[in-house]
Amino acid sequence: MVNSCRDCTNCLKGEEQYCLKGNTLTYGAQDKDGTLTQGGYSTHVVVTEDFVVRIPEGLGLDEAAPLLCAGVTTYSPLRHWGAGPGKKVAVIGLGGLGHLGVKLAHAMGAEVTVLSQSLKKMDDGLRLGADHYYATSDPDTFEKLAGTFDVILNTVSGNLDRGAYMNLLALDGAFVTLGASSEPEISFPTFAVAANRRVFTYSLIAGLRETQELLDFCAEQGIGAEIEVIPAEKINEAYERVLASDVRYRFVIDISTLA
Amino acid sequence: MVNSCRDCTNCLKGEEQYCLKGNTLTYGAQDKDGTLTQGGYSTHVVVTEDFVVRIPEGLGLDEAAPLLCAGVTTYSPLRHWGAGPGKKVAVIGLGGLGHLGVKLAHAMGAEVTVLSQSLKKMDDGLRLGADHYYATSDPDTFEKLAGTFDVILNTVSGNLDRGAYMNLLALDGAFVTLGASSEPEISFPTFAVAANRRVFTYSLIAGLRETQELLDFCAEQGIGAEIEVIPAEKINEAYERVLASDVRYRFVIDISTLA
Structure with missing residues (x-):
């Protein structure tokens, strides 16, 4: 989720995932300017600061993803x-x-x-x-x-x-x-x-407040996702393995390999 | 509800309506001794003291029923x-x-x-x-x-x-x-x-603790049911009117007319 109306009663409660005007999802959703959102598989992504969270110290970017x-x-x-x-x-x-x-x-x-x-x-x-x-x-x-x-x-x-x-x-x-x-x-x-x-x-997912809370909780508890990091060129192979349930438990794409 | 096991985790929480062994309802339910319960349309009914509630002062028996x-x-x-x-x-x-x-x-x-x-x-x-x-x-x-x-x-x-x-x-x-x-x-x-x-x-209904709480709340707030009191001989007529939704809002049978 990269945006929401930030104005309805649900957004004001910090539950942007239930935005009454419909939030904007990261992948292939219609953005406020009418274009389609392009996902996060990129070296940079521009979002409003209200939808940015802080990855705490001690939590690897890969296991945090x-x-x-x-x-x-x-x-x-x-x-x-x-x-x-x-x-x-x-x-x-x-x-x-x-x-x-x-x-x-x-x-x-x-x-x-x-x-x-x-x-x-x-x-x-x-x-x-x-x-x-x-x-x-x-x-x-x-x-x-x-x-x-x-x-x-x-x-x-x-x-x-x-x-x-x-x-x-x-x-x-x-x-x-x-x-x-x-x-x-x-x-x-x-x-x-x-x-x-x-x-x-x-x-359905969570709001921004709770997302930050989760990240802080995970850093404090030493919890990350169990992952297999792959380079970008292995995406198709990884996709086949996802369909076959052959992953323990999430693939993470190392975006630096895009270069 | 006139009885329950009073021993399962739900009963011990005071939620006898969800008794895990099955509670005993007032009308036509199988009682612990194997007989059928006969309902409350009588001058006397014997139940365990744990399933008796107190009708507070100021609440009419008719509007409390x-x-x-x-x-x-x-x-x-x-x-x-x-x-x-x-x-x-x-x-x-x-x-x-x-x-x-x-x-x-x-x-x-x-x-x-x-x-x-x-x-x-x-x-x-x-x-x-x-x-x-x-x-x-x-x-x-x-x-x-x-x-x-x-x-x-x-x-x-x-x-x-x-x-x-x-x-x-x-x-x-x-x-x-x-x-x-x-x-x-x-x-x-x-x-x-x-x-x-x-x-x-x-x-589903309520437990005994909450039933007493409701009665006390109603006495305190001056709340009773909206009722039409009938003598026992009008039961069949009242039943027809219930089927026709012609009651505002509950019939109460005056049991003293049974005599």
């Missing part, structure tokens, strides 16, 4: 829904978003569970800070964990059995899907939400 | 979702539940709007404490009120255009359906929830 998208996308709902000591957080999917969800929820003091299709990345999940790791391909998982979590972060963009996952929420638990689903219409069993006064909601 | 169901059902979500000064609450439907939602939200200091099919009951709505009253049969209503409310209490049990109503919520607004819907599966447009970080949720 994914924090500005996957980081804030997981940080914001964890804060909003009260992740911390005594709270149980589940993260569905251990990918680019999920691995940061695990690191951040753990750093906030929550008890963290990864819900992944298989146990393939279990060692990684535990190393990143998860306390528990379950395979969702095992139906016992859903029976064993019923009514357990205070927050579930759903990082999986595709369709999934929402009722089965929501049934894992404790009283007042929130099922938070990150980013809007690719499905225009959403559905689930009524009772999966009505029981335990559960909450069904979404979360 | 509907508070124990419609009252708590609206009070609990209003408290839970922070209705109060500076907050905008909408109530969908001005019936048995809705009229108490309006009275209570007004007494809590919120700015209250009724969303009703027509303007037929507008005078009543304003008298009960609503600040605004809109007809949902008028499409302008949905345009004019977009992004307005912090809480919407949906008291209408049937199907309705959830996306259109949710679009009326401001940032972090909650769309709360009272009681579980009669539809086993629920659906709505993804973006109606994702925008403004909205919350979709339900609320």
Whole structure:
């Protein structure tokens, strides 16, 4: 996000991601002057100073880069829904978003569970800070964990059995899907939400205030994204590997290799 | 509700309505001894003392009776979702539940709007404490009120255009359906929830602590249900009138007429 109206009630609350007049995204969005935004893969990019954040000392630029998208996308709902000591957080999917969800929820003091299709990345999940790791391909998982979590972060963009996952929420638990689903219409069993006064909601990136807060938190806690740095000429190859889920957990392009 | 396990984590939090082992409802529910509960239309009813509340001085037994169901059902979500000064609450439907939602939200200091099919009951709505009253049969209503409310209490049990109503919520607004819907599966447009970080949720009656709190609040505020008291022999007639929505706003049976 590189701009917003900075004038509506949501912007004035520092939640520019929900700008009522529509914010301006970094990639291929219509800018205020009518041109298309060209993204950040460049040596320079001009944005208004209100949309610039400070990368704190001690945080590498490379490991900080994914924090500005996957980081804030997981940080914001964890804060909003009260992740911390005594709270149980589940993260569905251990990918680019999920691995940061695990690191951040753990750093906030929550008890963290990864819900992944298989146990393939279990060692990684535990190393990143998860306390528990379950395979969702095992139906016992859903029976064993019923009514357990205070927050579930759903990082999986595709369709999934929402009722089965929501049934894992404790009283007042929130099922938070990150980013809007690719499905225009959403559905689930009524009772999966009505029981335990559960909450069904979404979360979209974060505002500028919270983005800076996340960066400061990460520097303080020694948290960065798990990355693989590539030179610009490897972009096509990296793209294929992203499609094949063959990255742990984010590619970062070294822009100095553009020269 | 006349009993619950009083032992699970939800019961121990005073939220017996979400008892994990299943609470015992007053009417036709299976009691702990295997018999069916027989309801409250009787001169005496035996329940455990933990499920008895005190009707405060100054609150008539007749006007208090509907508070124990419609009252708590609206009070609990209003408290839970922070209705109060500076907050905008909408109530969908001005019936048995809705009229108490309006009275209570007004007494809590919120700015209250009724969303009703027509303007037929507008005078009543304003008298009960609503600040605004809109007809949902008028499409302008949905345009004019977009992004307005912090809480919407949906008291209408049937199907309705959830996306259109949710679009009326401001940032972090909650769309709360009272009681579980009669539809086993629920659906709505993804973006109606994702925008403004909205919350979709339900609320089922209330626990005992909150039920007593409501009664005390009503006595203090001079709030009772709007009722029509009938003798027991008029039950069948009253039932027909309920089906025809011809009651403002709850029938109360005078049990002394049973004799």
